[in-house]
Amino acid sequence: MIRAETVVRGGTVVEAGWSAPADVFIAEGRVTALAVPGTPAPRGVTEIDAAGLLVLPGGVDPHCHVGFTSGEFTSLDDYAQCTTAAVFGGTTTIVDFAIPRPGENPADVAYTQRAKAGQGLCDSALHACVTEWDETVPGQLGALVADGVATVKMFTTYRGETMANEDTILRTMKTLRDLGGMVVIHCEADHLIEDAQTRCAADGAIGAEHMAATRPELAETASVAEVLAIAESLRAPVYFVHQSTAEAVELVAAARRRGVRAFSESVAHHLILDDTRYGGAAPERFVCCPPLRPRPAVDALSRHLFTGEITTIGSDHCCYDLAQKRSRRTDVRAMPNGLPGVETRLPVIFSAYVAGGGLPASRFVALTSANPARANGLYPRKGTLMPGADADLAIWDPAAQWQVTSDALHMATDYTPYEGMLLTGRPRTVLVGGRVVVHDDVLLDPTPRGRHLPAGPILV
Helix, strand or coil, X not given: CCCCCEXXXXXXXXXXXXXXXXXXXXXXXXXXXXXCCCCCCCCCCEEEECCCCEXXXXXXXXXXXXXXEEXXXXXXXXXXXXXXXXXXXXXXXXXXXXXXXXXXXXXHHHHHHHHHHHHCCCEEEEEEECCCCCCCHHHHHHHHHHCCCCEEEEECCCCCCCECCHHHHHHHHHHXXXXXXXXXXXXXXXXXXXXXXXXXXXXXXCCHHHHHHHCCHHHHHHHHHHHHHHHHHHCCCEEECCCCCXXXXXXXXXXXXXXXXXXXXXXXXXXXXXXXXHHXXXXXXXXXXXXXXXXXXXXXXXXXXXXXXXXXXXXXXXXXXXXXXXXXXXXXXXXXXXXXXXXXXXXXXXXXXXXXXXXXXXXXXXXXXXXXXXHCCCCCCCCCCCCCCECCEEXXXXXXXXXXXXXXXXXXCCCCCCCCCEEEEEEXXXXXXXXXXXXXXXXXXXXXXXXXCCCCCCCC
């Protein structure tokens, strides 16, 4: 008899490489077996009916900013709020960022942020961040990797705040290579952006409605090419966050064919929305970096969901509200950049590309769960339902039709960039560690049991 406390019966299990009808047996917070439908279970087990539904590994969001301070603004959620929204959307693991302010040590900030994991309704991992190099950085990186924080965020933009120069990027990448870690990098060439913003400001075109012109596509591809050259020269791995153009993804793909361990993340809003949103009545709702791109660029980018060149899909969740956005809407250089999206990432991608675009459900799982777990050293604990994995499940209704409204979401903000959008597909039941946390859009278990997840080997 298979050991079990809970059995999910009657659904179609979807893994990154396959899907098939199977029953999921769960005990002590882990999957104990995937079994032929109808396999007998011990007496007294809890049975969950998943007939007609998809049984997915809970989503792993590789790109969340929780309580993130940039400039004069701090995003509005904490770990309890962010992970509550996450589980309502079918995500059961988030990866947050510990980004130092000028003068702060990367390790100190990372350890402070890591200590917040216990507030969460689900588990979390962490990216550290290096902005400038000094003689203490190698020791800090060594301690962080030893403590399970093996990915380090870097920026090629935001001069005077988080931007790192080429020498710092090279030194950090080389150090992490030798430690078994990886740089995770935001690529936009700052000199090109500053020039574009100066020209826009001179023309009186620096408000939210002009966001797309202030951060051109060329700034992204130029920076990606330079960072790839550093990685290739060092034979070091590198992961590019929120790539917004097909050209950027294709540069990474070409490097990978040359043997570079280079990976592309896209985010939901770059795959769904386009720059016509800046022409509407409330363009500040859509100000993010990189900005939304023209529809032909969105379509070209999205094709790489099918070619396999995009490795992961994140949310780049930044939970600002409309008051924060509107307070600086006349000058995007001072606006808080970023969109709330941890709750909507899975539903909008499933609706547009699985229900509406023919993307295989197994590829959806790869992009939103398995590959993010692999890229962050969390696989096979997360991103799969194979025996031994944590019992984090999203039991998904692929036919559910619903409308996105900010009032019905659970993020700590008063808006969503997807307001009014009609979607197909959403989670019906979400389990975290074998516990039913959400069912039929009701939070059944608000108990914070989140754990910080130390990174193991990077497997992408």
